[in-house]
Amino acid sequence: MNQGKPGLRERMEAKARELGFAAVGVARADAAPKTGERLRQWLAGGAHGDMLWMAETADRRASPAGLWPDVRSVISLGMSYAPSIDPLALAGRPEIGRVSVYAQGADYHDIVKKALKALARWLVEEAGCELKVFVDTAPVMEKPLAEAAGLGWQGKHTNLVSRKDGSWLFLGAIYTTLELAAGGDAPMSPEPLPEHLGPALPPHRVHCGSCSACLDACPTGAFPAPFQLDARRCISYLTIEHKGPIPEAFREAIGNRIYGCDDCLSVCPWNRFADTARRNQAFLPRAELTAPALADILALDDAAFRTVFAGSPIKRIGRNRMVRNAAIAAGNSGCTDLISALEPLANDPDPVVADAAAWALARLRRA
Template identity: 55%
Template sequence: MRRAVEARARHLGFDAIRVTRPDAVPELVERLPAWLAAGHHGGMAWMEDRADQRADPLTLWPQVRSVVMLGMNYGPETDPLDLLGQRDRGAIAAYAQRRDYHDVLKGKLKELGGYLSAKGDVRVKVFVDTAPVMEKPLAAAAGLGWQGKHTVLVSRTLGNWLLLGAIYTSADFAPDDPETDHCGSCRRCLDICPTNAFPAPYALNARRCISYLTIEHEGPIGREFRTAIGNRIFGCDDCLAVCPWNKFAVTAGEGRMAARADLVSPPLAELARLDDAAFRLRFAGTPIKRTGRDRFLRNVLIAIGNSGEPALAAEAERCLSDPSALVRAMAVWALGRLSGTAALRGLFNVHALGEMDEDVRAEWREALDQAGNTAA
C-alpha cells in the first residue's frame, strides 16, 4: 500500500514523501515549553495554545500510528539576495511570491489522504501549518531533511526550499530513518541575519526575526529593527538563500509553484498607493493577503524610509492622512529619513497638530528630534 501512496503523491506534485512515528521526537515535550517560556515566540499566542498537542501527536489524535510527511519544492528562479539591492522595490520572500501554499498543499493532501483511506480502509487527518503540528521536527525525523542551524528544514536534494504538509494516519507504516545533520562547522545562515535573531545555533528568537516582524507582528515595528529590514516588505530569505546546500536544489519552474512576475520585485511607489480593496485584489490567492493591508503598508513605508530615494517622500507624505494609525506612524518615520528639517516641520504643522494616536505622535516627536540633531 505504501508504494501506491508514494506513487500517488508524486502524481499529485509532491517532491518528497517519508514516514515517521508519532513518538519520534520525544524531546519536544521539554523543548517546546522552554522555548515558549523564554518568550521567543513573540506575539504568536497561538503557539501557546494546545502546546501539549504540538509537542506530542498522540495527544492531538490518539489513533495516529504513522505520520506521513510530504514536501513540495518552491525553489526560486533567481537568488533572493539579489532583490536587496533594488532599494526602490520591495523584496518579498520566495514562498509568498506564489499561490498560497495552504491552498495548494491542502487540496492535494486531502486527495492523497482520501486515496490512502480508501486504499487501506484506515483513518487519516491532514495538516498544513494551521493546526498544532510541529512539521519541521517531524519532517526531520522522517528523513525529508534536517533542521539547520537556522531551524529551517534543509534537504540534500532541494536545499531550503520545501513547503511541508502532514498526514496523520491509523495505518501502521514502517518508519524511514531520520536524516543526518550535514551543517558541519558552517554558520552562514547565522552570520547573515540582519537582526541577530539566532541566540545560538539551532535556536530562533522570533521577536528579532524579520519574517516574524513583517508578517506576524501586529503593531509598529521597533525602531531598533527598521533600518535592518531594508526593503524586505514580506518575510526574509537571507538565512535560507545563503545556505550552500541550495546548490543541489532545482527551481520550482512553471506550474503549481511558479512565482508571479508582479510579486518578484514590485515598485514601492506602486504598493504605497494601495487602499484596502486594491490590496485585496492584487494579493488575492497569496499568503500576503492574510497579513492585511495596514501591516503590509507599514512594511512598505519602512522600505521607503530605507530607500535613500527622496522622490519616494511624496508617497510617504500621501500616507500621512491614511485612516490607519499604523500606516501614518510609519509614514512619519519614512519622511524623517527622507525629508529635510524644514520640510518635515512644514508637514508636522499640516498633519500632526490634530493627531490623536499616541504612537503617531511619538513618531513625530522622534523624527523632529532626529532632524534637529542632524541640523545641529
C-alpha cells in the same frame, strides 16, 4: 489496529509524487520525543513574541498524540518551491520591495492542502484507515516530524534542509491509524544531531558541519545560538506576524524587505543542489510579486490590496501591515521621490501605518 498491505508504502509514495510532492517520508507518531520539551523551553523564553497561539496550543502541538490519540504514523510530505533566480538579487534595488520567495506564487495553503486531501482519499480507498491532514495552520510541529521521517534535517537556522530540495519545501502532514514502515529518502552522515535538540527515532543526522553562513547572514541577529531562533528579532516575523509598530531598533536592518526574509535560507550551501525541476509549477512566481515598486504598494487601499494579492499568502496580513512594511522600506531607500507617496499615509486612519510613514518621511527629508 490497521496494518498496511504489502506494497502500500511504495504505492503511496508514487501517488504523492503524482500529486506534486517532491519529498515523502514516514515517522512513527512518537518519533520526536524531545519536541514538546523544546517547545516549552522556547515559549518560556518568550521567543514566540505575538504568536500567542503557539502557547495556547502547546499541549496539542507537543506531540501528534496530543492532537489525536489514535495516530500511529505520520506521513510527512514536502512540495518544492525552489527559486530559479537568486533571492538576494534585489538587495541593491532600494525602490523595489523584496517579497519572500514562498509568497511570490500561489498560496501554498491551498495547493498543498488540495494535494494532501487527494492523497488522503486515495489512502482511505486503498487501506480503509482513519486519518487527518494538516498544512501549517494546525498545531503540528511539521519540521521535527519531517526530520524524523527522513525528509531532511533542521539546520542551524531551524528550518528544514533537504539534500535534494535545499530549504525550499512547503511541508504538510497526514496523521493516520496505519502502521507504516518509517523512513524517507534523506541520506545519513556521520555528524550527530546536537544533544540539545534530542534524538529522533530512527536517528537522523545534520549536515551543517562548521558552516555558520545562515547565522552570519541574519540582518537582525535573530539566532542567539545555532539551532535557536528568537522570532521577535526575525524579519519574517516582524513583517508578517507582528501586528503593531515594528521596533525602531530593527527598522533600518529590514532594508527593502516588505514581506518575509530569505537571507538565512539563500546563503545555505545546500541550496546549490536544489533542483528547480522538482518545483511544483503552481509556485512559479507572479510577475507583479517578483519586484513590486514601493510606490505602488504605498498607494494601495484595502480594495486594491485584496485585488492585487488575491490567491497569494500575502493576503492574510491585510493592507495595513503591508503598507506599514512598504513605508519602512521607503524610509530605508534614500529615494526622495517616495516622499509624495508617504505624505498622505502620515495621516492614515491606522496609527501603525501613520507611525511608519512619519518615521520614513523624517528619514527621507533628512536625506
